[in-house]
Every structure is written in structure tokens, then in C-alpha cells.
Amino acid sequence: MDIKIVDVAKIANVSQATVSRVLNNNPIVKPKTRDAVLKVIEDLKYVPHAAAKNLRQQKTMTIGVIVSDIKVSYNADIVKGIQNKAYSQKYKVVICDTQNDMEIEREYLRLLTDRSVDCLILVASLLPEKEVLNVAERGYMVGLVGRSIDHENVFSVHTDNVKAAKEAVEHLIAQGHRDIVFLSGYANAKDSYDRLEGYIKALGAHGIPFRPELVENGNFNETGGYAAMKRLKGKGAVFTAIFSANDEMALGVYEYCNEAGISIPSELAIIGVDNDRVSKYLTPSLSTINQPKNDMGSLIADKLIRSMNGVFDLPRVSIVESQLIVRQSSEFNRA
Amino acid sequence: MDIKIVDVAKIANVSQATVSRVLNNNPIVKPKTRDAVLKVIEDLKYVPHAAAKNLRQQKTMTIGVIVSDIKVSYNADIVKGIQNKAYSQKYKVVICDTQNDMEIEREYLRLLTDRSVDCLILVASLLPEKEVLNVAERGYMVGLVGRSIDHENVFSVHTDNVKAAKEAVEHLIAQGHRDIVFLSGYANAKDSYDRLEGYIKALGAHGIPFRPELVENGNFNETGGYAAMKRLKGKGAVFTAIFSANDEMALGVYEYCNEAGISIPSELAIIGVDNDRVSKYLTPSLSTINQPKNDMGSLIADKLIRSMNGVFDLPRVSIVESQLIVRQSSEFNRA
DNA sequence: TTGTAAGCGTTATCAC
DNA sequence: GTGATAACGCTTACAA
Numbered sequence: 001m002d003i004k005i006v007d008v009a010k011i012a013n014v015s016q017a018t019v020s021r022v023l024n025n026n027p028i029v030k031p032k033t034r035d036a037v038l039k040v041i042e043d044l045k046y047v048p049h050a051a052a053k054n055l056r057q058q059k060t061m062t063i064g065v066i067v068s069d070i071k072v073s074y075n076a077d078i079v080k081g082i083q084n085k086a087y088s089q090k091y092k093v094v095i096c097d098t099q100n101d102m103e104i105e106r107e108y109l110r111l112l113t114d115r116s117v118d119c120l121i122l123v124a125s126l127l128p129e130k131e132v133l134n135v136a137e138r139g140y141m142v143g144l145v146g147r148s149i150d151h152e153n154v155f156s157v158h159t160d161n162v163k164a165a166k167e168a169v170e171h172l173i174a175q176g177h178r179d180i181v182f183l184s185g186y187a188n189a190k191d192s193y194d195r196l197e198g199y200i201k202a203l204g205a206h207g208i209p210f211r212p213e214l215v216e217n218g219n220f221n222e223t224g225g226y227a228a229m230k231r232l233k234g235k236g237a238v239f240t241a242i243f244s245a246n247d248e249m250a251l252g253v254y255e256y257c258n259e260a261g262i263s264i265p266s267e268l269a270i271i272g273v274d275n276d277r278v279s280k281y282l283t284p285s286l287s288t289i290n291q292p293k294n295d296m297g298s299l300i301a302d303k304l305i306r307s308m309n310g311v312f313d314l315p316r317v318s319i320v321e322s323q324l325i326v327r328q329s330s331e332f333n334r335a
Numbered sequence: 336m337d338i339k340i341v342d343v344a345k346i347a348n349v350s351q352a353t354v355s356r357v358l359n360n361n362p363i364v365k366p367k368t369r370d371a372v373l374k375v376i377e378d379l380k381y382v383p384h385a386a387a388k389n390l391r392q393q394k395t396m397t398i399g400v401i402v403s404d405i406k407v408s409y410n411a412d413i414v415k416g417i418q419n420k421a422y423s424q425k426y427k428v429v430i431c432d433t434q435n436d437m438e439i440e441r442e443y444l445r446l447l448t449d450r451s452v453d454c455l456i457l458v459a460s461l462l463p464e465k466e467v468l469n470v471a472e473r474g475y476m477v478g479l480v481g482r483s484i485d486h487e488n489v490f491s492v493h494t495d496n497v498k499a500a501k502e503a504v505e506h507l508i509a510q511g512h513r514d515i516v517f518l519s520g521y522a523n524a525k526d527s528y529d530r531l532e533g534y535i536k537a538l539g540a541h542g543i544p545f546r547p548e549l550v551e552n553g554n555f556n557e558t559g560g561y562a563a564m565k566r567l568k569g570k571g572a573v574f575t576a577i578f579s580a581n582d583e584m585a586l587g588v589y590e591y592c593n594e595a596g597i598s599i600p601s602e603l604a605i606i607g608v609d610n611d612r613v614s615k616y617l618t619p620s621l622s623t624i625n626q627p628k629n630d631m632g633s634l635i636a637d638k639l640i641r642s643m644n645g646v647f648d649l650p651r652v653s654i655v656e657s658q659l660i661v662r663q664s665s666e667f668n669r670a
Numbered sequence: 671t672t673g674t675a676a677g678c679g680t681t682a683t684c685a686c
Numbered sequence: 687g688t689g690a691t692a693a694c695g696c697t698t699a700c701a702a
Contacts (some may be wrong), residue, residue: 014689047449055693278616281617
């Protein structure tokens with residue numbers, strides 16, 4: 001510790017400049033001096049001081065990631081994708097977990113915009129568009145996963161939620177279902193809203209009238225799914241299938257059915273979204289919609305890195321393909 | 336962007352020093368000037384430059400966390416505990432996911448020891464003791480979760496794996512089992528080894544001879560558990576229960592049993608370790624040993640932060656209590 | 671109570 | 687090819 005470039009320079013009998021050149025692989029330095037310097041660096045276990053370097057170069061080679069909940073496997077996969085790409089390009093990653101609290105998200109955003117990161121990625125962000133734009137306006141490149149905002153400094157990647165939802169609901173319809181519940185997430189979540197749209201489109205395409213009483217909110221979490229189920233039954237709703245806007249809520253439905261003695265899929269079919277890690281381990285295994293999470297993470301990181309390095313013709317928005325995974329929970333043909 | 340302390344100073348008609356004092360809540364500055372400066376800071380949306388501050392103060396208020404796999408819910412919970420404590424103390428957290436690759440772990444360790452973090456936490460580290468000591472020797476405070484090393488700069492937190500394993504195996508014995516398999520993790524993992532010791536102790540305490548042929552390695556992962564099961568059956572081993580050194584391997588056992596038509600728990604009882612998120616959703620639900628993961632994370636972060644702030648009488652090693660969770664997979668009394 | 675100026679450890683621009 | 691030195695933006699003695 002505490003050994004710096006000047007120490008190396010002295011011992012190696014060269015100037016600081018030369019040591020710096022060696023450190024940065026500047027080909028101009030003579031192989032012989034280079035080796036000598038490297039030897040001293042090795043001996044002294046010298047490591048350049050990050051802050052000094054950052055200050056001088058006005059960059060940190062760090063990407064800040066703000067994520068709603070790293071425990072949700074969907075988010076974890078995206079973060080992994082980001083990390084893989086980042087590390088392969090010599091970038092570090094700072095992760096902030098907001099625990100689904102918008103106030104905390106706001107605080108982290110403030111914390112990270114002190115130039116301690118070169119750019120930002122928001123995964124499943126809850127922040128109002130205005131605040132995100134604010135950051136972009138201040139000069140930060142921002143990456144968005146799962147939503148999109150139009151600004152020259154903002155990139156985004158998401159799937160076509162309308163299309164995916166439509167496909168899922170049509171799968172249920174193909175199994176003979178006509179009374180299908182839609183379990184929605186947060187009211188202000190764009191993806192939940194899009195999935196609702198897909199649901200409605202699927203019904204329409206098959207001449208099934210949309211019945212608002214079959215839409216319930218489950219807040220994207222397990223207890224919310226359970227409660228929604230309870231409300232549905234409480235008001236005497238009749239239905240044979242559920243399209244849940246994510247897998248978490250489906251867990252609550254499973255629990256309810258377990259307690260109420262409702263058999264899945266013979267009495268109630270269900271399909272979720274996200275392909276959460278647990279879904280394939282459930283009994284019956286849960287049908288779901290998979291998104292290429294890793295690719296999405298690595299794609300957004302790649303765009304940001306490229307754009308920071310002067311590439312300017314990148315598309316602002318990327319829409320990737322999701323994929324329906326049919327498992328046991330929706331495999332029961334009523335026809 | 337690009338607005339700095341001198342700009343604020345000029346507009347507020349004070350010196351840089353005064354602005355700095357305001358920023359750092361130095362009570363010596365007169366309330367009136369303070370307010371004036373704050374106003375300008377607000378107007379200009381000035382944010383101090385992290386690297387400059389870090390360089391000057393020789394610290395970054397950042398904790399580096401190196402974790403074997405953030406997707407494993409055990410690790411994610413620990414990281415959450417670290418983050419909560421860290422953020423409450425104004426520290427940031429950098430997370431590096433090594434994907435269980437020792438080479439990558441080594442690389443991240445190198446990457447983080449450029450003073451871009453103030454201290455380091457290794458979660459489920461695979462690195463040889465020597466390399467960890469190396470870092471501690473260079474002056475870094477190191478926190479270890481799940482293992483421990485003796486050095487004045489190293490703190491650690493883990494559970495008493497021997498005791499917990501013994502308790503789990505005794506639970507199986509109490510259900511009437513005598514032919515109990517032990518599924519081990521990596522050969523060099525201290526916790527796996529300790530769990531083996533607890534297993535042996537439990538057998539001994541109940542007069543059951545230890546039979547090496549009932550110990551199989553499953554490498555701490557799902558496919559390893561499946562393969563181990565296959566090997567056991569292949570060599571004609573007879574057993575009625577399994578103690579798996581983690582829940583992941585138990586998943587592989589479930590899969591094998593499912594294919595082979597072996598009923599859990601009536602034909603084969605099983606108990607794991609970690610209380611992975613999926614374990615309670617399995618059918619039958621998996622008995623396991625829970626560790627206070629959040630607390631462990633926050634405890635280790637707390638120790639490091641305290642010790643960096645000059646507290647010196649902290650215990651180097653903390654052992655926390657784990658807890659047996661009996662679920663369906665081990666609830667079948669053979670007696 | 672406020673201002674002046676040195677210094678944190680690099681890198682980059684000049685000379686040589 | 688190499689060396690001297692200014693500059694990055696902040697904090698903190700020390701002066702005033």
C-alpha cells in the first residue's frame with residue numbers, strides 16, 4: 001500500500017511519464033525499459049490509484065445499475081448479462097437494489113450521478129419519466145430495461161409485451177378456455193398495461209367479449225396474487241383460466257388453489273410471465289413467457305459502452321423476442 | 336455537467352473553501368452564507384466530483400463484494416444484508432459475480448484492489464487462503480462469509496455447520512432412518528467438510544456405524560445431485576434418507592426420484608441446507624437448514640465499516656445460529 | 671467566519 | 687524514446 005508511480009519511477013531510474021506509458025501499454029517505450037519497469041512494478045506490488053486515474057481521465061470505467069430487486073431471478077439474469085458484457089470490456093458494475101421503493105431508487109440515482117459511474121442502467125425502474133430525463137439531460141447516458149423513453153441519451157431494450165401476452169392468451173383459448181382472468185401488476189407499470197392490451201386483443205381476435213370483472217390487480221407479487229384470487233372468488237367470478245402478468249403472482253394463485261382444493265390445470269389453467277427460476281419446479285410446472293434476459297442485459301450494456309466510445313448510429317430502442325413456454329399448468333384441453 | 340466547485344464559489348461570491356464547507360456540513364459557516372451557497376448549488380444542479388473527492392480524502396465510501404453467483408438465493412440474501420447496512424452508513428456497494436470460476440474471482444480481486452473500494456467482502460469465496468491473506472497484507476480489510484481466516488485485517492461470519500448438520504441428521508434418525516446418505520459439495524469447501532463432520536457425529540451419537548460408501552459428491556449443484564443419485568443406485572447402495580449439503584443438490588435428487596418413481600418422503604426422506612427460495616415450493620416441500628443470511632451480510636458489513644472507522648475491539652469471527660426447518664420431505668416416521 | 675494555496679496520484683502535452 | 691510539468695476537482699491546514 002501507499003506505493004505510487006513516483007516510487008516505481010525512482011527505483012527503475014526512469015520518469016513517472018515512462019512508468020505511466022508502460023502501465024498503459026504505450027508501444028513507444030523501448031522493450032528494454034518496459035521490462036525493467038514491469039519488473040519494479042512487480043517487485044513493489046504497485047497498483048495504480050483508481051481515483052487519481054479517474055480524475056485525470058474524467059471517467060471511471062464503471063457502469064451503475066439500479067435494480068428493483070436483485071432477488072427476483074428475472075432481474076438477476078439481466079444484471080448478469082450486463083456484468084458479462086461490462087467485464088469483457090473492462091468495465092466494472094455497481095449494483096443498487098431499491099427493494100421496489102421509489103424513494104430509494106431516487107436516492108441511488110442521486111448517489112450515482114456524482115461521476116462515480118460513466119453511465120447508468122435502470123432495470124425495472126419505477127421512477128417517473130421526468131426524473132429519468134433529468135439525468136439524461138445532465139449528460140448521462142441511460143439504459144432502460146423493460147421500458148423506454150425517447151431522448152438522445154437514453155437507450156432501451158424490452159420485449160413486445162402486447163404480442164407475447166396475446167400469444168399466451170391464445171394458447172389458453174386454443175385449449176378451450178373462454179373465461180380467462182387477467183392478473184395485472186402495478187397500475188403504472190407499462191409492461192403490465194401492455195400485457196393487458198395483448199390479453200384484450202387475443203379475446204377480440206377470437207370473438208370473446210372483454211369482461212372487466214375478470215381483471216384483478218396482484219401488484220406483481222405472491223401475496224398480491226393470492227389476494228386477487230380471493231377477491232375473484234369472493235365476488236363469485238366464474239373462470240377456467242388465468243393469465244398472470246408475472247410468475248410471482250401465479251405462486252399466490254397456486255397457494256390459493258392448494259388451500260381451496262382447486263386442481264391445476266384440470267379445474268384452472270394458468271400461465272405466467274418471466275420464467276422465474278421457481279416456475280419449472282412447481283407442481284404442476286408453470287407455463288410462462290420467457291424473455292432472453294441475459295441477452296437483454298448484455299445488449300443494453302453493449303449499446304451504452306459503444307455509444308460512450310463514440311458510436312452514434314445505434315438504434316435507441318431494441319425490441320427482442322420472447323417465447324412461450326408451455327408446461328403442465330396450461331396443458332389440459334377442455335374441448 | 337462540467338460545473339464545479341469554483342463555479343459555485345464565483346456565483347455565490349465566496350471561496351471554494353466555503354462551498355466545500357457547506358457541502359460537508361461544517362457547522363462553522365454562517366447560516367446566511369450557507370443558505371446562499373446552497374441556493375447556488377441548487378440552481379446550478381452542482382454535484383461534487385467523486386474522483387476528486389476520493390483522491391483528496393483517500394477513500395471512496397465503497398465496499399467491494401465478490402460473490403460466487405448472485406442468482407443463488409443464499410448469496411443474494413447475504414448481498415442484500417450487506418447493501419442495507421452499507422447504504423444506511425452512506426457506503427456504496429460494487430458487486431462482482433464470479434460465476435463460480437476461481438480465475439474470475441482472482442481477476443476481480445485484482446480489479447478491486449486499486450483503491451476503488453475501501454474494503455472487500457468475499458461471499459462463498461473459492462480462493463486459496465494464501466491469496467486472501469495477500470490482500471489483507473496489502474492493507475485491505477477483508478470480510479468473509481461462510482469461511483474464516485485468521486489475520487488482523489480479516490473478519491468473518493458463518494454458522495456452526497457441524498452443529499447444524501448434526502441436528503439435521505439427528506432429525507432423520509429420529510424419524511427412524513439408519514441408512515443415511517451424505518451428499519457433499521466441492522471437496523475443498525470448508526462448509527461441506529464441516530457438514531460431513533456433523534453427519535458423522537450424529538451417526539456416532541446414535542450408535543450407527545459410518546459407512547463411506549454412503550457418501551457421494553454432488554459439487555453443490557443440481558446436476559451433481561442427480562449424478563450422485565445415479566452413482567449410488569448404480570452401485571446398489573441401500574438407504575432410506577439423504578442429507579444433502581445444500582438445497583441445489585436436493586433438486587437433482589428430486590428429479591432422479593421423479594424419473595425413477597421413488598416417492599419422497601415415504602421411500603426416501605431428504606433434507607438440504609440453505610433454505611433456497613425454491614425449496615418451499617417443491618412437492619413435497621424440502622426440509623432444510625436456514626441461516627440468517629440477511630443478518631450475516633449486515634453483520635459483516637457493519638464490522639468492516641466500524642473497523643475502518645477506528646473501532647478496534649471487534650471480534651474477528653462471528654458464529655451465528657442456523658435453524659432446522661422441517662417440511663414435508665423428511666416428515667415420514669418409519670417407526 | 672472566511673480565504674489562500676498546497677496537495678492527493680495520475681495522465682498528457684510539450685520539449686528534448 | 688524519454689523527461690518535466692501542468693492539470694484533473696476537491697479538501698484542509700494555515701492565514702487573515
